[in-house]
Amino acid sequence: MKKLARDPQIVWRNEKRREEEILAALERGEDVGDRGSVILIVGGTMHQLNLVGGYIWNLCDGSRSLDDVVETLASEFDVHDEVLRHDVEAFVNDLVGRGWLRYA
Amino acid sequence: MRLDLLDTPLRVTWEFCSGEFCLPADKLRHVAGRLTEAGVFFVTLQKGAPRHPATGEIIAMLSAGGVRVSLIAQPAELSLVESNWPLQELFIDAGGWLDGASAQEELGAAAQIGREKGFSPAFLAVPLASRLARLPQLFALCREHDVGRLKLPNISVDGNLGDLERGKLPTAEELFDLRKKIGDAAESRRGLELEVHDLFLWEILSRGDAERGEFGGCQAANSLAHIDAQGDIFPCSSWPLRLGSLCETSLEAIWQNERRYRIRRDIEHLPAGCAGCSDYALCIGGCRGLAVSFSDRDARDPGCAGRR
Numbered sequence: 001m002k003k004l005a006r007d008p009q010i011v012w013r014n015e016k017r018r019e020e021e022i023l024a025a026l027e028r029g030e031d032v033g034d035r036g037s038v039i040l041i042v043g044g045t046m047h048q049l050n051l052v053g054g055y056i057w058n059l060c061d062g063s064r065s066l067d068d069v070v071e072t073l074a075s076e077f078d079v080h081d082e083v084l085r086h087d088v089e090a091f092v093n094d095l096v097g098r099g100w101l102r103y104a
Numbered sequence: 105m106r107l108d109l110l111d112t113p114l115r116v117t118w119e120f121c122s123g124e125f126c127l128p129a130d131k132l133r134h135v136a137g138r139l140t141e142a143g144v145f146f147v148t149l150q151k152g153a154p155r156h157p158a159t160g161e162i163i164a165m166l167s168a169g170g171v172r173v174s175l176i177a178q179p180a181e182l183s184l185v186e187s188n189w190p191l192q193e194l195f196i197d198a199g200g201w202l203d204g205a206s207a208q209e210e211l212g213a214a215a216q217i218g219r220e221k222g223f224s225p226a227f228l229a230v231p232l233a234s235r236l237a238r239l240p241q242l243f244a245l246c247r248e249h250d251v252g253r254l255k256l257p258n259i260s261v262d263g264n265l266g267d268l269e270r271g272k273l274p275t276a277e278e279l280f281d282l283r284k285k286i287g288d289a290a291e292s293r294r295g296l297e298l299e300v301h302d303l304f305l306w307e308i309l310s311r312g313d314a315e316r317g318e319f320g321g322c323q324a325a326n327s328l329a330h331i332d333a334q335g336d337i338f339p340c341s342s343w344p345l346r347l348g349s350l351c352e353t354s355l356e357a358i359w360q361n362e363r364r365y366r367i368r369r370d371i372e373h374l375p376a377g378c379a380g381c382s383d384y385a386l387c388i389g390g391c392r393g394l395a396v397s398f399s400d401r402d403a404r405d406p407g408c409a410g411r412r
């Protein structure tokens with residue numbers, strides 16, 4: 001199965017302190033969907049990915065297929081497999097459509 | 105999505121020399137190491153960088169650490185730029201030409217040398233008040249010399265506030281004059297990719313028919329930072345408040361200190377001069393560094409004509 005890889009032209013990094021804050025907010029039951037923990041610069045414009053998006057992005061290092069990504073996330077998140085697969089697929093398709101991720 | 109405080113800056117300008125003073129190579133390596141450790145994305149080397157004997161090594165070091173490096177050179181410094189430097193972008197400073205201090209041929213020759221060394225050089229000019237009137241001529245000059253990109257960065261203030269008088273900053277009236285002079289903005293910038301830091305200048309040059317790209321209010325002490333020739337770090341080059349020394353402290357630690365947070369709180373504070381402005385969500389008080397440097401945190405951007 002084809003592996004998912006990030007566009008090497010995109011500069012990005014994990015924001016460790018923000019990730020810690022988001023995890024703490026999550027523990028408190030707050031909605032963290034609009035809080036970014038990964039920063040990317042694409043064509044001079046800054047974008048952010050939220051916690052789950054950031055995890056997926058980190059996993060797309062050219063060594064994992066979509067199934068591998070879903071499997072890895074399933075071991076970390078308490079979400080029904082079908083729902084998780086659907087959400088990951090939708091996210092990945094969006095990023096593939098933008099050219100930020102590709103199947104290699 | 106909300107832009108919270110970043111762990112460290114993303115874009116850093118680094119002034120290599122101040123007059124005759126430059127840090128020795130070991131200190132420069134130390135500072136460069138701080139930048140790569142901190143995961144900075146973009147570093148622009150300026151003020152005397154091509155003249156320093158360690159510049160090639162520093163560029164290679166930054167680049168190996170994942171940093172995209174750009175360099176600003178004076179026209180006369182192009183011969184010092186090495187073709188094997190892994191630069192993302194090479195800028196030639198056209199400010200001297202705008203000041204009438206250097207000849208057009210010198211700029212054209214510098215662009216040609218840059219191309220012969222394998223770069224696609226861009227021109228750059230700090231948009232001081234005295235230079236505004238000649239901007240349309242600079243656009244034409246870019247076209248004449250096949251330079252497809254022009255950057256008009258923010259106006260930097262010397263670290264000890266000694267270098268810039270208020271009179272050098274464009275006023276609202278001077279910007280208004282430029283608006284009249286520029287005529288058809290789209291025609292004026294035809295074939296040119298323009299990067300303009302100042303919002304008011306950008307409005308004149310784009311006249312609403314071009315994308316501004318990345319802008320989310322003043323990014324000083326968040327995604328932006330400036331390093332002076334001593335290795336001291338500032339919120340940005342327009343805000344001369346020393347936050348710490350990269351010769352002594354890591355960038356991560358400096359970005360967690362109270363001075364940095366105070367700057368960010370000042371930026372978030374609604375300046376009294378902007379209260380009620382209908383464009384506040386877009387402009388967010390403009391350049392807060394210049395506003396604070398020449399007045400206080402309640403002042404509008406010095407180039408603002410008034411609330412909208």
Ligand code: SF4
Pocket residue numbers: 377378379381382383384387388389390404405408409410411412
């Ligand atoms: S008053 Fe001027 S500086 Fe303040 S937000 Fe409005 S346009 Fe910007």
